[in-house]
Amino acid sequence: MVASEIRALFAVAARPEVVSLAGGMPYISALPLDAVGEMAGQLIADRGAVALQYGSGQGDPGLREGICEVMSLEGIRAHPDEVVVTVGSQQALDLITRIFVDPGDVVLAEGPSYVGALGTFASYEADVVHVPMDDDGLIPDALAAVLARLGRRPKFLYTCPSFHNPAGVSLSGPRRAEILGICQRAGLPVVEDNPYGLLGFDGEPGRALRADDPQVIYLGTFSKTIAPGLRVGWAVAPAGVRDKLVLAAESAVLCHSSFAQLLVREYLASQPWREQVKVFRELYRERRDAMLDSLQASLPAGCRWTTPGGGFYVWLGLPPGLDAKAMLPRAIAARVAYVPGTGFYADGAGLDHLRLSYCYPEPDRIREGVRRLAGVIDAELELRATFGPTR
Numbered sequence: 593m594v595a596s597e598i599r600a601l602f603a604v605a606a607r608p609e610v611v612s613l614a615g616g617m618p619y620i621s622a623l624p625l626d627a628v629g630e631m632a633g634q635l636i637a638d639r640g641a642v643a644l645q646y647g648s649g650q651g652d653p654g655l656r657e658g659i660c661e662v663m664s665l666e667g668i669r670a671h672p673d674e675v676v677v678t679v680g681s682q683q684a685l686d687l688i689t690r691i692f693v694d695p696g697d698v699v700l701a702e703g704p705s706y707v708g709a710l711g712t713f714a715s716y717e718a719d720v721v722h723v724p725m726d727d728d729g730l731i732p733d734a735l736a737a738v739l740a741r742l743g744r745r746p747k748f749l750y751t752c753p754s755f756h757n758p759a760g761v762s763l764s765g766p767r768r769a770e771i772l773g774i775c776q777r778a779g780l781p782v783v784e785d786n787p788y789g790l791l792g793f794d795g796e797p798g799r800a801l802r803a804d805d806p807q808v809i810y811l812g813t814f815s816k817t818i819a820p821g822l823r824v825g826w827a828v829a830p831a832g833v834r835d836k837l838v839l840a841a842e843s844a845v846l847c848h849s850s851f852a853q854l855l856v857r858e859y860l861a862s863q864p865w866r867e868q869v870k871v872f873r874e875l876y877r878e879r880r881d882a883m884l885d886s887l888q889a890s891l892p893a894g895c896r897w898t899t900p901g902g903g904f905y906v907w908l909g910l911p912p913g914l915d916a917k918a919m920l921p922r923a924i925a926a927r928v929a930y931v932p933g934t935g936f937y938a939d940g941a942g943l944d945h946l947r948l949s950y951c952y953p954e955p956d957r958i959r960e961g962v963r964r965l966a967g968v969i970d971a972e973l974e975l976r977a978t979f980g981p982t983r
């Protein structure tokens with residue numbers, strides 16, 4: 593296990609003079625914190641003996657009912673018995689990998705992929721093989737080609753089909769059926785990681801992969817729609833995997849925080865959570881627009897970036913010859929932070945890309961951050977013109 597690029601960055605990026613476009617922290621101040629505080633106090637006063645007691649490895653049944661209601665917004669029809677509560681979706685990723693992967697096993701993952709998933713796969717010594725994406729998400733032909741070329745059967749495909757971290761793109765409708773078809777024919781389990789599915793900026797949420805294939809192992813979380821500090825996520829999986837998930841969860845943590853689970857359950861039952869998700873969507877949309885407008889206004893020719901329809905991230909490609917990792921200290925000196933693309937690949941790729949997040953800073957700070965970043969890229973281009981490529 594090695595420290596991720598993001599981890600090393602957090603300390604520097606947290607300085608107030610730095611505009612951090614690096615971390616993916618939700619904007620918690622937009623939650624009705626007073627109401628949540630009142631609920632928490634009331635919960636302890638009324639049901640403290642349960643809320644502060646051990647619970648079950650599968651999670652609170654009432655919360656699991658609420659989770660099924662949340663998932664129905666993306667077309668998933670699941671029974672509460674099919675849901676396993678986890679410590680955020682990060683723990684679900686860990687448990688799934690623990691169940692499926694022995695050292696040296698192959699895991700397929702989009703290139704680029706969420707850094708936290710890659711860290712988990714590495715800690716179980718998986719051999720990650722990336723499958724390329726484009727603006728419509730994972731490329732079906734590329735997946736088929738990787739499967740044909742590998743000669744070994746991968747343990748699963750890890751994918752984040754909606755508002756991808758870090759690429760900011762979504763798997764198009766027609767490709768969803770194609771990818772599911774390829775995986776079904778190859779007997780390849782699909783792990784769908786979906787923290788951002790409800791945070792689309794245009795219209796109602798789309799359908800999750802799991803909505804069209806009950807064999808899909810689905811990971812959800814309240815980290816982006818309520819708060820990551822609660823550490824409440826979940827997995828939905830076919831029966832055999834689900835039983836193992838409960839055993840693995842029990843061996844990892846005995847049970848999840850009863851207090852956090854009951855708080856989320858109460859929040860779903862008594863607060864206007866659908867309206868609150870809309871509040872988040874509007875807020876993040878405004879920030880996405882601020883970022884896209886200022887990228888358009890200030891970045892030099894040769895840069896290209898994705899246009900996210902939801903979620904938290906823009907994936908930015910640098911002009912040829914520039915190295916996002918080498919540029920980072922100069923960006924920090926210019927008081928702007930991002931995550932170099934290499935963090936999102938298991939194989940050293942991604943030097944010419946970086947991830948920008950727009951979820952946390954106010955729009956004015958985003959504009960200022962992009963202005964600073966543009967200055968840094970301009971200076972790199974001048975260096976390259978004088979001394980040749982930096983890589």
Ligand SMILES: Cc1ncc(COP(=O)(O)O)c(C=O)c1O
Nearest residue numbers: 680681682706757813815820825
């Ligand atoms: C794609 C993806 N998966 C999983 C997680 C982990 O989320 P949590 O453990 O807070 O549910 C994140 C967090 O940023 C993420 O972006």
